[in-house]
Amino acid sequence: MYKLYDFLPSGNGYKVRLLLNQLEIPFELIELNILKGETRTSEFLAKNPNGKIPLLEIASNIFISESNAILFYLAQETKYFPQDKYEQARVMQWLFFEQFSHEPNIATPRYWISVLQQPEKYREQIKQKQKLGYAALKIMEQHLKTSDFFVANKYTIADIGLYAYTHVAEAGGFDLSDFSAINCWFKRVQSQPRHILITDSELGK
Amino acid sequence: MYKLYDFLPSGNGYKVRLLLNQLEIPFELIELNILKGETRTSEFLAKNPNGKIPLLEIASNIFISESNAILFYLAQETKYFPQDKYEQARVMQWLFFEQFSHEPNIATPRYWISVLQQPEKYREQIKQKQKLGYAALKIMEQHLKTSDFFVANKYTIADIGLYAYTHVAEAGGFDLSDFSAINCWFKRVQSQPRHILITDSELGK
Numbered sequence: 001m002y003k004l005y006d007f008l009p010s011g012n013g014y015k016v017r018l019l020l021n022q023l024e025i026p027f028e029l030i031e032l033n034i035l036k037g038e039t040r041t042s043e044f045l046a047k048n049p050n051g052k053i054p055l056l057e058i059a060s061n062i063f064i065s066e067s068n069a070i071l072f073y074l075a076q077e078t079k080y081f082p083q084d085k086y087e088q089a090r091v092m093q094w095l096f097f098e099q100f101s102h103e104p105n106i107a108t109p110r111y112w113i114s115v116l117q118q119p120e121k122y123r124e125q126i127k128q129k130q131k132l133g134y135a136a137l138k139i140m141e142q143h144l145k146t147s148d149f150f151v152a153n154k155y156t157i158a159d160i161g162l163y164a165y166t167h168v169a170e171a172g173g174f175d176l177s178d179f180s181a182i183n184c185w186f187k188r189v190q191s192q193p194r195h196i197l198i199t200d201s202e203l204g205k
Numbered sequence: 206m207y208k209l210y211d212f213l214p215s216g217n218g219y220k221v222r223l224l225l226n227q228l229e230i231p232f233e234l235i236e237l238n239i240l241k242g243e244t245r246t247s248e249f250l251a252k253n254p255n256g257k258i259p260l261l262e263i264a265s266n267i268f269i270s271e272s273n274a275i276l277f278y279l280a281q282e283t284k285y286f287p288q289d290k291y292e293q294a295r296v297m298q299w300l301f302f303e304q305f306s307h308e309p310n311i312a313t314p315r316y317w318i319s320v321l322q323q324p325e326k327y328r329e330q331i332k333q334k335q336k337l338g339y340a341a342l343k344i345m346e347q348h349l350k351t352s353d354f355f356v357a358n359k360y361t362i363a364d365i366g367l368y369a370y371t372h373v374a375e376a377g378g379f380d381l382s383d384f385s386a387i388n389c390w391f392k393r394v395q396s397q398p399r400h401i402l403i404t405d406s407e408l409g410k
Contacts, residue, residue, distance in 0.1 A: 049344050050306060064294050066301035073294035089269050089278035092297075096271035100304045101255060139254050 002027040003057040005047070007034045009115055011107055011164035012067035013054040014198045019074050019160055022194045035115070067164075068095040071157040080157050090151045094158040097136075098165075105133035107165040110172030119173075130173060137179055140166065144181035148188055155192050163189045168198060207232040208262040210252070212239045214320055216312055216369035217272035218259040219403045224279050224365055227399045240320070272369075273300040276362040285362050295356045299363040302341075303370075310338035312370045315377030324378075335378060342384055345371065349386035353393055360397050368394045373403060 004020070004027050006013035020027050032038040032053055039051045048055045048065045056064045056073070064070050072092070075081035082088055109129050112122040119126065140162065143150065150158040167186055170176060176183065189195070209225070209232050211218035225232050237243040237258055244256045253260045253270045261269045261278070269275050277297070280286035287293055314334050317327040324331065345367065348355065355363040372391055374381060381387060394400070 049347055050302060058291070062291070064291075064298055066298045066305070069294050069298035069301050072297050073290065076290060076293075085278065085281060086263070086267070086269075088281075089274050092277050093269055093271045093274035096274050096301070096304055097255060099301055100271070100309070104305070104309070142254055 003030055004028070005030045005032055005039075005044070005053050005055040005057070007032055007039075007053050009198075010034075010053060011110075011168060011198065012103070015067045015157075015160050015164045016054045016056065016070050016074075018164075018196055019071055019080065019157065021196050022080070022192065023074060023078060024194070025074070068099060068157075068161050071095070071161060075157045080155070080160070082152050082154070082156060084152070087152045091156050091158045094150045095161045097139075098161045101132070101139075102136040102162065103165055105129045105136060106169050106172060106174065108172070109133065109174075110165070110168060113173055114171040126173060133169070133172070133174060137166070137169070137174070137176070137182065141179045141181050144185045149185070155189065159185075159189055164198070208235055209233070210235045210237055210244075210249070210258050210260040210262070212237055212244075212258050214403075215239075215258060216315075216373060216403065217308070220272045220365050220369045221259045221261065221275050221279075223369075223401055224276055224285065224362065226401050227285070227397065228279060228283060229399070230279070273304060273362075273366055276300070276366060280362045285360070285365070287357050287359070287361060289357070292357045296361050296363045299355045300366045302344075303366045306337070306344075307341040307367065308370055310334045310341060311374050311377060311379065313377070314338065314379075315370070315373060318378055319376040331378060338374070338377070338379060342371070342374070342379070342381070342387065346384045346386050349390045354390070360394065364390075364394055369403070 002020070002025065004016060006017065006029060008031065032044065034053065038044065039053055045051055047057070047063055050065060052065060054067050054070060056070045058064065064073055072081070082091060109126045112126060113119045147153055149155050150162060163186070166182065207225070207230065209221060211222065211234060213236060237249065239258065243249065244258055250256055252262070252268055255270060257270060259272050259275060261275045263269065269278050277286070277300075287296060314331045317331060318324045352358055354360050355367060368391070371387065
């Protein structure tokens with residue numbers, strides 16, 4: 001059985017949990033608290049030298065890290081990844097957009113504000129990140145004005161990858177009320193079979 | 206014929222130029238100067254709403270952006286991308302590592318120091334980036350101590366993706382002299398058939 005090393009408030013972890021659930025793949029969840037340094041122990045660094053969750057162990061001592069690489073691994077030959085080569089590249093394009101232009105700017109303010117609960121300490125950095133984060137949201141909004149989903153008008157791992165941190169962006173101080181296409185897309189994502197919520201344990205609940 | 210929109214000092218652009226050359230795929234190069242805002246015109250934003258190069262036009266008005274998604278598109282079913290599903294995921298893992306943990310910390314100081322030539326203006330940010338950049342280099346060094354290449358002991362797009370900004374990291378103030386495994390890997394990458402250098406036009410030459 002797969003083992004998933006994860007920290008429940010993580011949007012990156014949520015991507016993998018959501019897809020595993022939608023694929024009905026059972027897995028053992030091994031919770032690590034990144035706030036307590038549990039991903040920086042020598043034991044964990046031997047599994048993932050980059051010291052990050054999520055980490056998927058697909059067989060004894062066989063690991064895949066990087067949330068979007070895990071999505072790619074799990075989704076191949078399922079309906080969550082297109083068969084057409086160009087559409088596959090477009091999925092990867094949006095997933096790289098997510099990791100480069102979106103996640104660092106949208107997930108990080110949420111981490112500072114809602115996970116660490118130190119908005120004052122990071123006030124200046126939050127301002128800079130939000131500017132870049134809104135730019136990423138505008139690109140998504142523009143795309144979703146004419147498309148139900150990110151690629152080939154079908155729900156794929158591109159949507160899972162982008163949904164994870166976008167739908168909790170308000171916890172990072174973003175105001176999504178003017179992003180009507182994104183809000184409609186949220187509903188389409190949430191109505192997919194076997195959708196699950198980012199865990200209730202997030203945000204310190 | 207493919208059209209590649211590119212800015213020659215860009216390591217992200219170099220990845221694509223290198224692979225196209227190794228695959229012997231002819232292409233038309235359309236140079237844009239990002240320092241003059243040529244990727245922020247309404248004409249270019251209609252092609253890539255994220256306003257970034259490299260951008261590959263594979264047919265009239267059919268585009269792929271994000272350098273590593275372009276590598277994925279071009280390399281499929283060639284010797285530069287493995288056939289095994291787990292190895293494919295490991296390639297993507299290293300490419301996501303490159304875009305999240307490596308490129309923002311290693312390419313950006315080079316941009317500030319050697320492209321913009323404003324090291325003083327960015328002194329504090331360079332210091333922070335270098336700390337994270339060295340952490341990424343250490344992960345690469347550790348991996349290359351026991352492997353000739355990043356995945357499956359073969360030269361793949363994971364190597365191309367990581368080589369692009371690593372081999373010019375010194376232009377961002379990084380000292381690579383202690384990274385002996387990385388230096389040996391440079392030689393293995395450079396000895397691949399049809400290797401090309403990052404263009405002479407870089408760094409203002």
